Amino acid sequence: MNFAPRILGNTNLKVGPLGIASSYGAPARAYEEAFEKGCNYFVWNSFMKGRSKEMLKAMRNIIHAGMRDRLIIAVHSYGHNSLLNSYYVKKSLKLLGTDHIDVMLLGYYSWKPSPRVLQGAKRLKEKGLVSHIGMTGHNRGMIGKMINENLLEVYHVRYNAVHSGAEKDIFPFVSEKHNPGIVAFTATSWRQLMDPKKMPPGEAPLTAADCYRFALSDEHIHVCLTGPKTLEHLQENLKAIELGPLSSGEMERVRRIGEYIYKGKGKQK
Numbered sequence: 001m002n003f004a005p006r007i008l009g010n011t012n013l014k015v016g017p018l019g020i021a022s023s024y025g026a027p028a029r030a031y032e033e034a035f036e037k038g039c040n041y042f043v044w045n046s047f048m049k050g051r052s053k054e055m056l057k058a059m060r061n062i063i064h065a066g067m068r069d070r071l072i073i074a075v076h077s078y079g080h081n082s083l084l085n086s087y088y089v090k091k092s093l094k095l096l097g098t099d100h101i102d103v104m105l106l107g108y109y110s111w112k113p114s115p116r117v118l119q120g121a122k123r124l125k126e127k128g129l130v131s132h133i134g135m136t137g138h139n140r141g142m143i144g145k146m147i148n149e150n151l152l153e154v155y156h157v158r159y160n161a162v163h164s165g166a167e168k169d170i171f172p173f174v175s176e177k178h179n180p181g182i183v184a185f186t187a188t189s190w191r192q193l194m195d196p197k198k199m200p201p202g203e204a205p206l207t208a209a210d211c212y213r214f215a216l217s218d219e220h221i222h223v224c225l226t227g228p229k230t231l232e233h234l235q236e237n238l239k240a241i242e243l244g245p246l247s248s249g250e251m252e253r254v255r256r257i258g259e260y261i262y263k264g265k266g267k268q269k
Contacts, residue, residue, distance in 0.1 A: 001244045003213075005038060008222045009181035011132050011153055013072050013102060015041045015223050017216050017241055019183060022052035024227035030234045031058035035071065037238055041183070041223050043105070043156075044092070045076040056095060063098055074103035074134070074154075080113075082120020089129055100131055103154050103181075107136035112146060134181070140169035147173040147180055154181040159221065161206075161214050161258025162189040171220040183223040184215040192261050193254075200260045203253075212240035214254045 003017035019041035020034050031042070031054065044055055062071050073096065077088040089101055104121060106113050113121075113135065124130040134154030137143060143155050147170065159166045163186070174182065188211040192198050196205045208226070215224040228234035246254060 003216050003241045003244055006222050008041075008072075008183075009153065010179045011103075011181050013132070013181070015072055015181075017223065018212060018237065019043060019074075019223040019225045020055075021185070021225045021227040022055040024229050026052075026054060026228040026230060026234060028054045028057040028061065030228050030231040031055050032061060033231065034228070034234055034238070035062055035067075038241070039238070040070055041072045041074065043074045043076070043225060059096055063096065068098060072102045073098070074105055075101050076105045076107045076136070078107060080106075080109075080117065082116055082123075085117065085120055086124060089124055093129065100129055103132045103134050104130040105134045105136050105154070105156065106152075107156070109135055109137040110139045110142075112142055112151075118151070132181075134183075136185070140165055144170045144173045147178050150178055152180060154183065156183045156185055156225075158186050159184040159215050159218075160187050160189045160211060161193060161254045162261045164255075164258065166220075167218070171218070174220055181222050182220050183225060184221045185225045187211040187215045187224050187226070189258075189261070193257060198261050198264070199257060203257060203260075206254060206257060207239075208237050209240040209243060210246075210250070210254060212237065213243055213246050214251070214258075216240070217245040217251065 005014055005016050008015045016038040018039045020039055021043045075092045077085045079085045079088055089104060121133045132153040135152050136156035138158055157166050157170055188194055188208055193206045193211050199205050212224045215221050226237045
């Protein structure tokens, strides 16, 4: 059974299970093929590497082909104040040649965004420039509390077999009443899960598809991000969709490897 498209929380946005992150070097053709295969959640902009010109080219091609309604555009804004956030959104709209951003992501936050930032984001939504407001960050406890307060509509959270703490800090706060879109990032734990040197004795490393399947096998995860570097890299990652949820045996193996790496790193889970 493969992974089917799903609705991103309470946003009513229909998304493919794998989302595409920019700034990893993939050419426009890779992004367009991802879209053709149903991966329509595109995250544009990176704190480290800025805006990907190749993803911009792909999105503009998709928009010009008359398929804007199928493309879900999420844009990071790192301004941490309402004026800069407004500037980034308007600049993105101009570059893309579209009239709205589907998800404006406040990022990265280790603390709760200030009332002024939240109010500024809501004004952009009221003007129709932004359809939904989200946030990305590593403070799981804070995100869990924000979900309980129904503050935002989408959250990007770290979730993988090494760092699975979202299962106790975030997922329990999700309910029918509090149901934001949850997007997982760093599924490979910065490729640790694919590193033969980090495996338990006699254990083969995971594939990228194994890592994405782990995240998507949890019902709380609506989208798992992948950052392809090449067209071939993307095609390899897309196998996760066809393979579908992990079996109980596969899940046990992935968790065993993740736990082994976690204990070896000695970091807080």
